[in-house]
Amino acid sequence: MTEPLSLARTKPARTKAGPAGAKPVPAAKPGAQPPYVIDAMERWLLFLDTLRERADNMIAHERQGMPPLLDFDYELLLDARSFERPANYALLRITRAGEDCWDDCVDETKPPVIIIDPRAGHGPGIGGFKHDSEVGMALHEGHPVYFVIFFPEPMPGQTLADVHYALRDFVTEVARRHPNATPVLYGNCQAGWAATLLAADCQGLVGPIVLNGSPLSYWSGAAQTSPMRMMGALTGGSWAAHLVADLDDGRFDGAWLAQNFENLQPEKAIWEKYANLFNHVDTERARFLEFERWWNGYYTLSREEILAITQNLFIGNRLERGEMALDAHCSIDLRRISNPIVIFASEGDNITPPQQALGWIARLYPDTGALKAAGQRIVYLTHETVGHLGIFVSGSVARLQHRAILAHLEAVESLAPGLYEMQIDQPKHDQRGAPDVRFVSREVENLGIANDDVALSHVARISQNNETAYTLFASPWIKAATSPASAEALRALHPMRWSRTMFSERVNPWMGLVKATAEALRQSRAPLPEDHPALMSERALLAHMGEGLAAWRKGRDAWLAHVFGALFGAEPLGETSTPASKNAGADLKERTK
Structure with a gap:
């Protein structure tokens, strides 16, 4: 069982190449601004290097025992x-x-x-x-x-x-x-x-x-x-969580919960977050790495x-x-x-x-x-x-x-x-x-x-029946076939892990070249100004693609609501808010005019 090296101590030190080591972005030199294509290629390299840093931080944090990330x-x-x-x-x-x-x-x-x-x-x-x-x-x-x-x-x-x-x-x-x-x-x-x-x-x-x-x-x-x-x-209810816990040798990997959170709003979790990093990689790198160090530390139940x-x-x-x-x-x-x-x-x-x-x-x-x-x-x-x-x-x-x-x-x-x-x-x-x-x-x-x-009382009864059937007929066989080694392999292969660790130079030697190139690039980079027309067009395109993904997600949720109502006898309810919260929102708008 991994655990923090020591808790009677100060806040944990940041890992190598973390946000604390980020250097200030040099100001763009008048008359020395690169073409948009060159600037985009530079940002792409810095973007990949940030993903490398995230992966290395994630691995280092796990090796430290994932101590609490308190700024105190x-x-x-x-x-x-x-x-x-x-x-x-x-x-x-x-x-x-x-x-x-x-x-x-x-x-x-x-x-x-x-x-x-x-x-x-x-x-x-x-x-x-x-x-x-x-x-x-x-x-x-x-x-x-x-x-x-x-x-x-x-x-x-x-x-x-x-x-x-x-x-x-x-x-x-x-x-x-x-x-x-x-x-x-x-x-x-x-x-x-x-x-x-x-x-x-x-x-x-x-x-x-x-x-x-x-x-x-x-x-x-x-x-x-x-x-x-x-x-x-x-x-089908709780049997799915039971299955995942059985496959993980009696533990429930928190990466599954993190994946569920990201699936709720994919336009934010798998698009806007990375699009914002790519577009503002000179200024967003430290903030991105700081948050991701916590987000990618998965605990178990x-x-x-x-x-x-x-x-x-x-x-x-x-x-x-x-x-x-x-x-x-x-x-x-x-x-x-x-x-x-x-x-x-x-x-x-x-x-x-x-x-x-x-x-x-x-x-x-x-x-x-x-x-x-x-x-x-x-x-x-x-x-x-x-x-x-x-x-x-x-x-x-x-x-x-x-x-x-x-x-x-x-x-x-x-x-x-x-x-x-x-x-x-x-x-x-x-x-x-x-x-x-x-x-x-x-x-x-x-x-x-x-x-x-x-509707949800029907869900509860179905869940109980599925859980009873799984416990009686499937769970004993799954437990017998599971070992600590197979559980660790399942964790390592979870999409929330390998999609991060694949960018680590410990796993992917090519990322060492990205690291060296990015370090040299930061010394001489002169980014385009924020109001550059090409950058503004890029942001508009990225935002439009995010809106398309959000529209798909809303359609998915509407379809789920329809299927849910058809299966469990509930009328799909539209978007509602409590009157109290509506009052709060109206008051907030009025106060911030």
Whole structure:
């Protein structure tokens, strides 16, 4: 099992030839500009060299044990691999941000913030990927910051319950260190529903919970805004994940999840990302390599975990319905949560659309009166365009939305029970100034979340039947035919890996020539100006091709929605938004005019 070389240390050093080594782009010399064809050939060589650097960084990162990619120094406090119920999780304390140490940044009277990163195929780090991040904003507001990471490989037979109790022990330790302030749980995507489980189990935890792009209502939303849900239904349910885990010797390779994410919007993942790099290779190389170093680090789940996730959440929807059993002694009921909850979702997120982030509210509380009677305070805010990953890694989102959330947690706790929309005004003259925040009362009845309950209940039954048949008749034979060697070969041959590693000079000797040529080229390159007519035509052509791919993807999703409706008895629903999120979008447009 691979693991970081050391966690009681500073942030991991960048690999050789990484973004830190990028040289400034020389200015174009007047009268010495090359023809467009020469410039395009130079950019193509630099583009290939960037792919080489990505591949070499990926291999080096794997050999290092894929440590967390945090832009902050930290120390290891607890390692759950040594717990009575072991899990591949650990608790870190952030000790330094740049030149500032803990004592320079932290106000000990403020509540500690525990940031939990999602374990959904990639490694930890997006919550503190750069200075303008969730970690950075929490330190900026003076909060003591703790970060939950996980290791590349799960413990043998690890279950969701094992992870849950490890997280509970982490929160208990942080609470012990700060007895005068209740910890704030900050959960991203999968980690959001994991944080919710901590507040909803039979013991419950106090303190505000911030859910960023976190799905809790898996059957909510229109069909065309939830293509991942339809794809899972059309493959027959959880048996496919079971098969992949069996072929990987009891583990589920996170590369499959990353591939699913890219397939959701291929125009962005396999076209726009690379087209933008090629067009702006002189300036985008460092940013591209920094993000790709995290994106291409694939972590694994145990067979028990992936089956529990698919059967209880994505297909079974048991969390929202209060039917999810944590263990033999406790089931999860979201009505137990008394903690103030802040929900951050985006209309541009097709992995966790606002309907899946907010739909559970109306399921649990049929009207606003019921929510108030329960003494619960729920605050939501929506972004109009940012994608799923942008919720966590966008610097502008961190400086505005996440900073506003952390700066107004005390105000959230002081609200009367009810449902509120958090509206944020960005200062016009100082983009780093404190944003102006308002809490607008909303009605649960007006959320207007669409649901495919009948259709997805059919999917759940079919999935259960397929899973039973696979477990009885196929799984034993697959397990008998699988070995650690065959599992490693399957991983190496995964498209998400070989499509990257094929550009490494360790694998492809010709890339050594590309490297040498690119290094010499950077010394003398004089790029064309950004407003050069040929470059502008190139960008228009690339954008047009991306639009064509997006149109194909929309047609694919519409076809999937039609097939889904025909098979499972659901009317294909059109694009919808919650009235609340529409209000937020309209307000945002008005405020940014």
